[in-house]
Amino acid sequence: MEELLTLKERLLHGDIAGALMIVEQLEEMSKDDKINNIRSYAIILLIHLIKQQAENRTTRSWDVSIRNSTREIQEKNKRRQAGGYYLTVEELQEILEVAYPMALDRASLEVAEGIYETTTLETLVNKEAILKQALALISPDH
Secondary structure: OHHHHHHHHHOOOOOOHHHHHHHHHHHHHHHHHHHHHHHHHHHHHHHHHHHHHHOOOOOOOHHHHHHHHHHHHHHHHEOOOOEEEOHHHHHHHHHHHHHHHHHHHHHHHOOHHOOHHHHHHHHHOOOOOOOHHHHHOOOOOO
């Protein structure tokens, strides 16, 4: 809110350059918020994809969680008024890469009732296949 008041003040004083700097900061803050939100859902998505692969099965609960996470990511990434998307496929891939170790840690608590340490679970799943599957689900083209 403080940024908006400063922006208004700069515009009223004709400081266009200063106002544009604030607009850029606001855009960056907005994008960071989108990234954090999408990463949270990406972790949930990846947890369930890891569990599916590690246990070679699925449940209705996991399927619903995957669908819901996918929908939330797609919805958060959509630009309402301007059209298009906030994040590119490459940026979504980066988010998945960052989210993967966190998802693996959490999945280790759930796969086979938590019997595997994270490092052991990591050897039981194909990271690249999981990331590829996740990206296919959340890509704007999907």
